[in-house]
Amino acid sequence: xxxxxxxxxxxxxxxxxxxxxxxxxxxxxxxxxxxxxxxxxxxxxxxxxxxxxxxxxxxxxxxxxxxxxxxxxxxxxxxxxxxxxxxxxxxxxxxxxxxxxxxxxxxxxxxxxxxxxxxxxxxxxx
Amino acid sequence: xxxxxxxxxxxxxxxxxxxxxxxxxxxxxxxxxxxxxxxxxxxxxxxxxxxxxxxxxxxxxxxxxxxxxxxxxxxxxxxxxxxxxxxxxxxxxxxxxxxxxxxxxxxxxxxxxxxxxxxxxxxxxxxxxxxxxxxx
Ligand code: HEM
Numbered sequence: 001x002x003x004x005x006x007x008x009x010x011x012x013x014x015x016x017x018x019x020x021x022x023x024x025x026x027x028x029x030x031x032x033x034x035x036x037x038x039x040x041x042x043x044x045x046x047x048x049x050x051x052x053x054x055x056x057x058x059x060x061x062x063x064x065x066x067x068x069x070x071x072x073x074x075x076x077x078x079x080x081x082x083x084x085x086x087x088x089x090x091x092x093x094x095x096x097x098x099x100x101x102x103x104x105x106x107x108x109x110x111x112x113x114x115x116x117x118x119x120x121x122x123x124x125x126x
Numbered sequence: 127x128x129x130x131x132x133x134x135x136x137x138x139x140x141x142x143x144x145x146x147x148x149x150x151x152x153x154x155x156x157x158x159x160x161x162x163x164x165x166x167x168x169x170x171x172x173x174x175x176x177x178x179x180x181x182x183x184x185x186x187x188x189x190x191x192x193x194x195x196x197x198x199x200x201x202x203x204x205x206x207x208x209x210x211x212x213x214x215x216x217x218x219x220x221x222x223x224x225x226x227x228x229x230x231x232x233x234x235x236x237x238x239x240x241x242x243x244x245x246x247x248x249x250x251x252x253x254x255x256x257x258x259x260x261x262x
Contacts, residue, residue, distance in 0.1 A: 027223075027226065030219050030222075030223075031223070033216075033219070034216060034219060034220070037212060037216060038216075041209070041212070041254060045254065045257050045258050045261060046261060048258045048261075049197075052182075052186045052189045052190070052193075055182050055189070056182060059179070059182055068179075075172070079165075079168070079169045079172065082165050082169070083165075083166070083169055086162065086165075086166060111172045111173065111176050114176045114179075114180055115175070115176045115179050115180075117180070117183070118176070118179035118180045118182065118183035119179060119183075121183040122179075122182060122183045125183065
Protein backbone atom coordinates (compact mmCIF):
# COMPACT_ATOMS: atom_id res chain seq x y z
CA UNK A 1 0.00 0.00 0.00
CA UNK A 2 1.24 3.45 -0.82
CA UNK A 3 0.95 5.82 2.09
CA UNK A 4 2.01 8.89 0.10
CA UNK A 5 -0.60 11.51 -0.66
CA UNK A 6 -1.12 12.60 -4.29
CA UNK A 7 0.32 16.01 -3.40
CA UNK A 8 3.49 14.42 -2.04
CA UNK A 9 3.89 12.43 -5.27
CA UNK A 10 3.78 15.41 -7.57
CA UNK A 11 5.78 17.63 -5.23
CA UNK A 12 9.11 18.63 -6.79
CA UNK A 13 8.14 17.07 -10.11
CA UNK A 14 7.84 20.32 -12.08
CA UNK A 15 10.39 20.85 -14.85
CA UNK A 16 12.67 22.69 -12.44
CA UNK A 17 12.02 20.20 -9.57
CA UNK A 18 11.73 23.04 -7.11
CA UNK A 19 8.16 24.27 -7.12
CA UNK A 20 7.60 28.02 -7.00
CA UNK A 21 10.86 28.95 -5.31
CA UNK A 22 12.60 29.67 -8.63
CA UNK A 23 9.87 32.13 -9.58
CA UNK A 24 9.85 33.79 -6.20
CA UNK A 25 13.63 34.16 -5.90
CA UNK A 26 13.66 35.54 -9.45
CA UNK A 27 11.17 38.23 -8.40
CA UNK A 28 12.85 39.07 -5.08
CA UNK A 29 16.24 39.42 -6.77
CA UNK A 30 14.64 41.46 -9.59
CA UNK A 31 13.19 43.96 -7.10
CA UNK A 32 16.54 44.19 -5.30
CA UNK A 33 18.28 44.64 -8.67
CA UNK A 34 15.90 47.43 -9.59
CA UNK A 35 17.04 49.61 -6.69
CA UNK A 36 20.68 48.56 -6.67
CA UNK A 37 21.14 48.94 -10.43
CA UNK A 38 19.76 52.48 -10.30
CA UNK A 39 22.33 53.15 -7.57
CA UNK A 40 25.09 51.58 -9.68
CA UNK A 41 24.22 53.73 -12.69
CA UNK A 42 24.46 56.84 -10.52
CA UNK A 43 27.82 55.67 -9.16
CA UNK A 44 29.23 54.97 -12.62
CA UNK A 45 27.98 58.28 -14.03
CA UNK A 46 29.65 60.12 -11.17
CA UNK A 47 32.92 58.22 -11.79
CA UNK A 48 33.01 58.50 -15.59
CA UNK A 49 36.49 59.61 -16.60
CA UNK A 50 37.72 59.84 -12.99
CA UNK A 51 41.35 59.00 -12.17
CA UNK A 52 42.52 55.92 -10.29
CA UNK A 53 42.77 57.48 -6.82
CA UNK A 54 39.25 58.93 -7.03
CA UNK A 55 37.76 55.61 -8.20
CA UNK A 56 39.54 53.69 -5.45
CA UNK A 57 38.37 56.10 -2.78
CA UNK A 58 34.77 56.04 -4.01
CA UNK A 59 34.63 52.25 -4.21
CA UNK A 60 36.09 51.73 -0.75
CA UNK A 61 33.68 54.13 0.95
CA UNK A 62 31.81 51.83 3.41
CA UNK A 63 28.23 52.40 2.22
CA UNK A 64 29.28 52.13 -1.43
CA UNK A 65 31.14 48.88 -0.81
CA UNK A 66 28.17 47.46 1.11
CA UNK A 67 25.70 48.33 -1.65
CA UNK A 68 28.06 46.87 -4.26
CA UNK A 69 28.25 43.60 -2.30
CA UNK A 70 24.45 43.46 -2.12
CA UNK A 71 24.18 44.14 -5.85
CA UNK A 72 26.69 41.37 -6.60
CA UNK A 73 24.62 38.97 -4.46
CA UNK A 74 21.23 39.76 -5.96
CA UNK A 75 22.66 40.16 -9.46
CA UNK A 76 24.36 36.76 -9.44
CA UNK A 77 21.28 34.98 -8.05
CA UNK A 78 19.07 36.69 -10.64
CA UNK A 79 21.28 36.09 -13.66
CA UNK A 80 21.80 32.44 -12.79
CA UNK A 81 18.05 31.81 -12.44
CA UNK A 82 17.33 33.76 -15.62
CA UNK A 83 19.88 31.86 -17.69
CA UNK A 84 18.58 28.60 -16.20
CA UNK A 85 15.14 29.39 -17.68
CA UNK A 86 16.66 30.14 -21.07
CA UNK A 87 18.65 26.88 -21.03
CA UNK A 88 15.61 24.85 -20.00
CA UNK A 89 13.58 26.43 -22.79
CA UNK A 90 15.98 25.81 -25.65
CA UNK A 91 18.12 22.76 -24.85
CA UNK A 92 16.25 19.52 -25.28
CA UNK A 93 18.87 16.84 -24.77
CA UNK A 94 19.03 15.97 -21.08
CA UNK A 95 22.82 15.50 -21.05
CA UNK A 96 23.63 18.80 -22.74
CA UNK A 97 21.12 20.53 -20.50
CA UNK A 98 22.78 19.28 -17.31
CA UNK A 99 26.20 20.38 -18.56
CA UNK A 100 24.85 23.80 -19.58
CA UNK A 101 23.14 24.26 -16.20
CA UNK A 102 26.38 23.38 -14.46
CA UNK A 103 28.41 25.82 -16.57
CA UNK A 104 25.77 28.46 -15.81
CA UNK A 105 26.32 27.94 -12.09
CA UNK A 106 30.11 27.97 -12.45
CA UNK A 107 30.06 31.19 -14.50
CA UNK A 108 27.74 32.96 -12.06
CA UNK A 109 29.72 31.89 -9.00
CA UNK A 110 32.99 32.88 -10.69
CA UNK A 111 31.73 36.37 -11.56
CA UNK A 112 30.37 36.75 -8.03
CA UNK A 113 33.55 35.58 -6.34
CA UNK A 114 35.81 37.79 -8.49
CA UNK A 115 33.64 40.85 -7.83
CA UNK A 116 33.34 40.22 -4.09
CA UNK A 117 37.09 39.72 -3.88
CA UNK A 118 37.65 43.03 -5.65
CA UNK A 119 35.28 44.98 -3.39
CA UNK A 120 36.77 43.44 -0.24
CA UNK A 121 40.31 44.17 -1.40
CA UNK A 122 39.34 47.76 -2.18
CA UNK A 123 37.83 48.06 1.31
CA UNK A 124 40.37 46.24 3.45
CA UNK A 125 43.43 45.64 1.26
CA UNK A 126 46.59 47.64 1.17
CA UNK B 127 0.61 20.19 -43.80
CA UNK B 128 1.67 17.00 -42.11
CA UNK B 129 1.26 13.63 -43.72
CA UNK B 130 -0.33 10.96 -41.60
CA UNK B 131 -1.13 7.37 -42.41
CA UNK B 132 -4.64 6.25 -41.52
CA UNK B 133 -5.23 2.73 -40.32
CA UNK B 134 -6.22 1.72 -43.88
CA UNK B 135 -3.00 3.17 -45.29
CA UNK B 136 -4.31 6.18 -47.19
CA UNK B 137 -2.48 9.44 -46.59
CA UNK B 138 -4.47 12.37 -45.28
CA UNK B 139 -3.19 15.92 -44.91
CA UNK B 140 -3.66 17.40 -41.48
CA UNK B 141 -3.39 21.12 -40.89
CA UNK B 142 -0.57 22.34 -38.64
CA UNK B 143 -0.86 25.40 -36.48
CA UNK B 144 0.88 28.39 -38.08
CA UNK B 145 4.48 29.03 -37.11
CA UNK B 146 6.11 32.08 -35.58
CA UNK B 147 7.53 33.24 -38.93
CA UNK B 148 4.15 33.81 -40.57
CA UNK B 149 2.68 36.01 -37.87
CA UNK B 150 3.09 39.74 -38.30
CA UNK B 151 5.32 40.61 -35.34
CA UNK B 152 3.32 42.36 -32.63
CA UNK B 153 4.95 44.86 -30.31
CA UNK B 154 4.39 42.67 -27.25
CA UNK B 155 6.13 39.73 -28.96
CA UNK B 156 9.09 41.92 -29.84
CA UNK B 157 9.37 43.29 -26.29
CA UNK B 158 9.11 39.80 -24.86
CA UNK B 159 12.05 38.48 -26.85
CA UNK B 160 14.00 41.69 -26.24
CA UNK B 161 13.62 41.11 -22.49
CA UNK B 162 15.26 37.73 -22.96
CA UNK B 163 17.96 39.01 -25.34
CA UNK B 164 18.86 41.92 -23.05
CA UNK B 165 18.90 39.54 -20.06
CA UNK B 166 21.36 37.26 -21.86
CA UNK B 167 23.49 40.23 -22.98
CA UNK B 168 23.61 41.59 -19.42
CA UNK B 169 24.62 38.13 -18.26
CA UNK B 170 27.65 38.05 -20.57
CA UNK B 171 28.44 41.71 -19.88
CA UNK B 172 28.93 41.05 -16.16
CA UNK B 173 32.43 39.99 -17.24
CA UNK B 174 33.18 43.66 -17.99
CA UNK B 175 31.78 44.87 -14.67
CA UNK B 176 33.79 42.26 -12.78
CA UNK B 177 36.89 43.17 -14.79
CA UNK B 178 36.49 46.85 -13.91
CA UNK B 179 36.20 46.06 -10.17
CA UNK B 180 39.13 43.61 -10.22
CA UNK B 181 41.25 46.11 -12.15
CA UNK B 182 40.50 48.87 -9.64
CA UNK B 183 41.40 46.50 -6.82
CA UNK B 184 44.61 45.32 -8.48
CA UNK B 185 46.50 48.56 -9.01
CA UNK B 186 47.06 51.62 -11.20
CA UNK B 187 48.64 49.69 -14.10
CA UNK B 188 45.75 47.21 -14.33
CA UNK B 189 43.23 49.99 -13.92
CA UNK B 190 44.81 51.96 -16.78
CA UNK B 191 44.39 49.01 -19.16
CA UNK B 192 40.69 48.74 -18.26
CA UNK B 193 40.21 52.52 -18.50
CA UNK B 194 41.82 52.60 -21.92
CA UNK B 195 39.48 49.87 -23.12
CA UNK B 196 36.33 51.54 -21.76
CA UNK B 197 37.51 54.92 -23.06
CA UNK B 198 38.10 53.68 -26.62
CA UNK B 199 35.50 54.03 -29.36
CA UNK B 200 34.79 50.32 -29.18
CA UNK B 201 34.54 50.58 -25.40
CA UNK B 202 32.06 53.43 -25.62
CA UNK B 203 29.98 51.45 -28.11
CA UNK B 204 29.87 48.49 -25.73
CA UNK B 205 29.03 50.72 -22.75
CA UNK B 206 26.28 52.47 -24.70
CA UNK B 207 24.78 49.13 -25.70
CA UNK B 208 25.09 47.79 -22.18
CA UNK B 209 23.42 50.84 -20.65
CA UNK B 210 20.50 50.56 -23.07
CA UNK B 211 20.16 46.81 -22.45
CA UNK B 212 20.20 47.40 -18.70
CA UNK B 213 17.58 50.15 -18.82
CA UNK B 214 15.38 48.29 -21.29
CA UNK B 215 15.54 45.11 -19.20
CA UNK B 216 14.82 47.11 -16.04
CA UNK B 217 11.71 48.70 -17.54
CA UNK B 218 10.67 45.29 -18.89
CA UNK B 219 11.08 43.96 -15.36
CA UNK B 220 8.79 46.68 -13.97
CA UNK B 221 6.25 45.71 -16.66
CA UNK B 222 6.47 42.12 -15.40
CA UNK B 223 5.89 43.33 -11.82
CA UNK B 224 2.69 45.06 -12.94
CA UNK B 225 1.52 41.92 -14.72
CA UNK B 226 2.40 39.81 -11.66
CA UNK B 227 -0.28 41.68 -9.72
CA UNK B 228 -2.81 40.62 -12.34
CA UNK B 229 -3.16 44.14 -13.70
CA UNK B 230 -2.59 45.49 -17.20
CA UNK B 231 -3.22 42.25 -19.04
CA UNK B 232 -5.81 43.54 -21.52
CA UNK B 233 -4.56 44.03 -25.08
CA UNK B 234 -4.71 47.81 -24.97
CA UNK B 235 -2.63 48.11 -21.80
CA UNK B 236 -0.20 45.41 -22.96
CA UNK B 237 0.45 47.38 -26.15
CA UNK B 238 0.80 50.61 -24.21
CA UNK B 239 3.27 49.09 -21.74
CA UNK B 240 5.23 47.51 -24.61
CA UNK B 241 5.57 50.77 -26.52
CA UNK B 242 6.32 52.56 -23.25
CA UNK B 243 9.21 50.16 -22.57
CA UNK B 244 10.94 50.81 -25.87
CA UNK B 245 10.32 54.58 -25.96
CA UNK B 246 11.36 55.16 -22.34
CA UNK B 247 14.39 52.88 -22.60
CA UNK B 248 15.79 54.93 -25.47
CA UNK B 249 14.91 58.23 -23.77
CA UNK B 250 16.44 57.22 -20.43
CA UNK B 251 19.60 55.88 -22.10
CA UNK B 252 20.10 59.22 -23.85
CA UNK B 253 19.47 60.98 -20.53
CA UNK B 254 22.11 58.82 -18.83
CA UNK B 255 24.70 59.66 -21.49
CA UNK B 256 23.76 63.31 -21.34
CA UNK B 257 24.44 63.15 -17.58
CA UNK B 258 27.82 61.54 -18.27
CA UNK B 259 28.68 64.47 -20.51
CA UNK B 260 27.49 67.00 -17.93
CA UNK B 261 28.70 65.43 -14.66
CA UNK B 262 31.38 63.00 -15.82
C1 HEM C 1 17.79 46.25 -13.37
C2 HEM C 1 16.98 45.55 -12.67
C3 HEM C 1 16.39 44.25 -13.18
C4 HEM C 1 15.08 43.92 -13.15
C5 HEM C 1 13.93 44.78 -12.59
C6 HEM C 1 14.95 42.61 -13.75
C7 HEM C 1 13.77 41.93 -13.88
C8 HEM C 1 13.61 40.69 -14.45
C9 HEM C 1 12.39 39.90 -14.44
C10 HEM C 1 11.07 40.30 -13.80
C11 HEM C 1 12.66 38.75 -15.12
C12 HEM C 1 11.71 37.59 -15.35
C13 HEM C 1 10.98 37.71 -16.63
C14 HEM C 1 10.03 36.55 -16.82
O1 HEM C 1 9.54 35.99 -15.82
O2 HEM C 1 9.79 36.20 -17.98
C15 HEM C 1 14.04 38.80 -15.57
C16 HEM C 1 14.67 37.84 -16.31
C17 HEM C 1 16.02 37.80 -16.58
N1 HEM C 1 16.98 38.71 -16.14
FE1 HEM C 1 16.57 40.42 -15.16
N2 HEM C 1 16.18 42.17 -14.14
C18 HEM C 1 17.10 43.13 -13.79
C19 HEM C 1 18.49 43.06 -13.99
C20 HEM C 1 19.15 42.00 -14.59
C21 HEM C 1 20.59 41.89 -14.71
C22 HEM C 1 21.59 42.91 -14.18
C23 HEM C 1 20.85 40.71 -15.38
C24 HEM C 1 22.14 40.06 -15.78
C25 HEM C 1 23.30 40.30 -15.26
C26 HEM C 1 19.57 40.09 -15.68
C27 HEM C 1 19.41 38.91 -16.36
C28 HEM C 1 18.21 38.29 -16.60
C29 HEM C 1 18.06 37.09 -17.38
C30 HEM C 1 19.16 36.28 -18.06
C31 HEM C 1 16.68 36.78 -17.38
C32 HEM C 1 15.99 35.61 -18.06
C33 HEM C 1 15.29 36.10 -19.30
C34 HEM C 1 14.21 35.16 -19.78
O3 HEM C 1 13.88 34.18 -19.11
O4 HEM C 1 13.69 35.43 -20.87
N3 HEM C 1 18.56 40.90 -15.17
N4 HEM C 1 14.60 39.99 -15.13
